[in-house]
Amino acid sequence: MAGINTAGRHPAPQKTADWYTKSFTMPNGCPIDNPLHSNKIQQKNGNTYKISQILQDNYVMDQIAHLDRERIPERFGHANGCGAYGEFTVTSDEIQKYTCADFLSEKGKKTPLFARLSTTSAFRGSADTVRDTRGFAFKFYTDEGNLDWAFFWPGVFSIWDNGKIITNNHVTKKCPWSGLSDPNMHFDFITKNQEALNSSIRLHSDDGTPRRYNDITIRSLNTYMFVKDCQTYSYVRITLEPAHEIHTPFTNAEAASQAGLDPDYHTRRLYKQISNNNDKVDEYKGRQAELNAKLQGGKLSKAEQDKAKEEIKKLDDAIKGIHWPEWIVKAHIIQPEDVPKVKVNILDASKVFPKDQDDIIKTIEVGRLQLNRLPLNQFAEVEQAAFCAANVVPGWDIAPDPILQARIFAYPDTQRHRLGVNAEHLPVNRPKHAWNPLRRDGPAALFNYDDVPTYVADYNGAKAKEGTNTADMITNPEPWLDAKDQHPTPVVPLWDKNGSFDVTRGLNEWAEQDPLEQPWDYYINDLAGPPPKKHANQKYAHMARTKGIHYRQWALVENYAQHLSAVREELREATYAMFRTMDDQYRTDKSRKYHNLGDLIQERTNEVISEKNKVKDSDSEGDDVPVGPRKATLPLLGISPASVRPNESELPN
Incomplete structure (x- = not known):
């Protein structure tokens, strides 16, 4: 029961070395010799061996059965990605005026995190240098719970209405008829839904083929809310700007060439940078340990002591000067009373905030985000990492942004599909503190609260720790009551009290306003x-x-x-x-x-x-095969549409 809490360590899987022994075993721990062989019945006939596998060989049968089930469903979006651990450091003593979030409460405060960096459209194992939008997900292990940032490049979405969300995803996938990539779908969509051009034009710049992950400016995509207290809130978008020199992006040809030479180029480069930097840190710290040991030995002369101290200082400076993958985190804050003055709908994810309204949109440097440690296992940590925009903490809140509203449902739902209902039990997803005995059972329940009752009968059994901010500070459209159902407590208003409401499936006045x-x-x-x-x-x-x-x-x-x-x-x-x-x-x-x-x-x-x-090579017949929608391509191929449909008489009853 207590094992669900991991407050004393940076969440990470147990190292293999902690439990490795020289004894090779079956899954139940039973030792086994010759795991590379199987039990067989065999008969020799000249140079030929007749062999039949014995199904009683439980080890081999179990291995095959496990192999058949090794793969879990890949992410529908952002399937191909890599991951790294790191930390976020607050550099601002001003941000505390806007939010009560504990991880932002003081300058210099550090919060451990895990990050996953990915392309968006392609499948797992595809090339990572191809032209594509990119996802950047960060899981902050704060003292008030896990905060997930599900961020994005280029920072604008292709749609504003969730009615288009399936189409928007499908046009980035393969043609259902041919199974081939189909550029017709992209241009068919953006010319008929021109709000998508704001994303497309950024994608088709050379920024769409970056040279490194850490050259990319990352944006929150959606608008969130900072909450200071029950009466004070503001709207915010986040930008992560590269902290070090930005390398020139690949050209289209260079990106395609690199994809052929090394499909994992971006991942390999990120991992190599972090690995090399850690080797340097170990080397420098090792040398510092040697020098400190000599200083403590008391056998050095005054001149030798001064020289050793100077070298230790230089090594400290060298460690601080190492360039990790790092971003400067900035918040763009809008006060509620200033919302009508902004040129765009600030809750429209297909638009960026205007650059020429600095008097209304306040920009603050919040901190620095650094990646500095590699995962031990790709599947356990990167593939099983589950991110969700609904994972918020007090002081960071969900705004009435329609795309964000869909994401806070879609993200946890896809994780339940991929990983099961107990995905938060996995080490990479585990918060520092968790206690909710109502969440029980289900596949892979690593922690099931022992003999704690499965129900909560009153408020005494369901309280937050005294003195902490709680989820009640998260935006609520109505006042909530205290434990005695008395004295309505004011909360941050989600809706304007004097505004009118509409329920519609159609367009609104800003939906297609100035899409170009x-x-x-x-x-x-x-x-x-x-x-x-x-x-x-x-x-x-x-x-x-x-x-x-x-x-x-x-x-x-x-x-x-x-x-x-x-x-x-x-x-x-x-x-x-x-x-x-x-x-x-x-x-x-x-x-x-x-x-x-x-x-x-x-x-x-x-x-x-x-x-x-x-x-064109005359032998490359496939070059001439169009890949657009079937109604357009079949006649071009000289194929009658009827000829690719099954004969009704051949269909099963």
């Missing part, structure tokens, strides 16, 4: 600037100069052209038209000659198609 404005702002401002100092593509630089645009803007044109070159003509035309409309509507400087973005993408796409046609 933020994509244009990203193109014209965020992608402006000189070529990178390192790893700049000279062809990109030349084409940017030729077309009168910036280096990263041309990279966007190139990346869209490469993607569109495999798309059906009518979808290409719809995409060009969308970009032309965006350029015509929002370009402010038309005093000089310029190239419309839609025209640039069309021109380069046609060139790419022409280039591909010239180099």
